[in-house]
Amino acid sequence: MQQHIAIIGAGIGGLSLAWALHKRGARVSLYEQGAIPNPISSSFDEHRITRHTYGGLSGYGALMPLAFRAYEELWRDLGATHYLPTNLLYVARRASDWYEATAGELDAMGIAHRPVSKAEIATRLPMLRQEGIAEAFEAEGAGMLFASRIVTDLARWLAEAGVALHPHSRVSEVDTEAGSFTVNGERRSADVVVIAAGAWLPAIYPAARPRLTPSRQVMLYLQPPVELATAWAAAPVLVDQGVTHGGYILPPRGGTRLKIGDHVFTRRGDGSDNRIATPEDVAAVKTAASEIFEGFERYELLEAKVCYYTVTDDERFVVEPIGARSWLLSACSGHGFKLGPVIASGLADAITGKRDATEVTAWAAGKG
Template sequence: MAAEYDCIVVGAGIEGSSTAYNLVKEGQRTLLLEQFPLPHSRGSSHGQSRITRMAYGGEDYYTEMMIEAFKLWTELENEYGTTLYRKTGLLAVGRPGCDLIDGTVESLRKYSVSYTKLDEHELRSKYPMLHYPADFVAVEDHTGGILFADKALAAFQTEFLRHGGTLQDNEPVVDVFPGDIVTVNTNKASYRGRNLVLTVGPWATKVLPTLGVQLPLKTLRISVLYWREKTPGEYGAETFPIVLDDNCVGQYDIYGLPSLEYPGLYKLCLHAGPEVDPDRRDEADSTWVVENMKQYVADHFPRLEPHPAIIETCIYTNSPDHDFVLDRHPAWDNIIIGAGFSGHGFKLSPVVGKILADLVLKKNPSYNLSHFKIDRFNRKYEGVEY
């Protein structure tokens, strides 16, 4: 006979693990399923570091969620007994009047978050190791910093198990049969649940269509690049902040994290990459990404060696508007979908897990979820190629 649960969560990345953690703390008998042996590096939640910040210019709903996310990360740190966040500050650079600069200032000011504006002279004086055009200015978000990604994922999974949850890894889902009781068949067993949460990351493009849900999602392979410091420690986390730049490489954003993961190596990446099949991601050609970043480093980070010392990979699952999907299945209200985190969902995962758990429990969510509804794609992108 198939084992029965109050809820089955498919996908043990950061969003699924947070959701399962929130459910089991609400007294729900919860199964968390993962297709790969844990830990693994095939999805979007592996690695040692992620950026966190308070400001989301023009997107107040994310800033409001981040206010709670910071509190929930602290609670998880205390529960798990390990540091998960290191404050370094965040430096947003760009030309006066650009969306990144004005939006960051507007957001931080609105929510009374500490920040400092730097004019072009102050930027060059304070950060001589950065070479941007003479008219560039900057904003320092003093809440910005680094989340220790691997530790954060382990914290959610460990605390989920400690509260009585069941975690099965190396167990791909083969079939899902909706109904008042959902049946989930894997390559090893069959499970039944009153509710199902699908947080399957890049595999949303494959899993959701089998359940009649077509979302305009793209999976991109991101090259995670580490660059050697010419002077060790110059870009270190003790003195150097996170950097964001959305002006210097065409339509693409740049993000950088201080040297911390690997001694003497600064993490600097393009927020874009080739579209891939998540099961065949190693076939993609990322040469254009690396070449663009080599030129970027030579132009703007001259005290880094202009060739990456280490290249790792990650997958983003992007929606057209880069907003998440946090919603019920259109036909089955006991199937909940979390998808399309577009490379910025990790920092918000404590709140995402809480929201998805609230949807399972049929509680009124703490946030307006209109930005995250499935039907927005029909309203906003009908007839638009993506």
């Protein structure tokens, strides 16, 4: 008998899981409280960084070649490649062993990398402040995933493949033992229920708190000064690690805008909150940007976009069975997009009996 899987949440995790399960012969129903894809979800964004570098979060570097291969499979199915290789430049403005930790992983994977001098940064990347740079390095095997294009095409592929998509379907409660749930006031069931609801996950499954905490984040989209347009058009993706900030910057390439965010989790708010950026939201990222960009006051703020993650203290994926007939799927950090299809493929193998559940839980947490 064909296994019926219900997935709650149509971000990159839920969409990728529906894709992976359908390819394994399961019958899939996908529920999302908004449109599919949902414009207010954190997965609906212009671009996201992907890379092989993962120093400081052990276990995930080894997953990245698998992640790139999973995306190659996805591109074949979608008939389009929504990825632009750019390299990645990492800038440290404080003492750090990040390069040392990362170099070994990159060498093992055969990914080229090199130190970058301040003189080269001044010539090639004049938009960066020189003051305070302790070291920098550049690595290949990195670039930008065009996120909103991916989830849009993936939703289209699922619909054409016959996956049952249920937009505007709010799930309010899940019985993890029975595999049943309430959606828009109606009781439904499946052989297995997967809660992949992002920032809404703790509201649907309260037992996840306080381990999984919604975190309100903001990203700034900017128009750079005219005189820096050429430099930005050739720039790699950037990670700038300061004393109080962990800035990530995506250049305005491939039809996107310049974006900066700060990898400092607020751990406040709720997925049901509005997405209107407040002065408090914007101020922290502006402070980071002023420490990273030379002459930041010359940049025009085009948009301040609020998104939500559900985060854990260790920033590792939570992929685990709950009850007799349910699973949790949560990225627990901003790295969910780059690893979404490969983690979903591992979970699909566990649900369909091809991999051991305990092994997949450890593997998804970078401990397998």
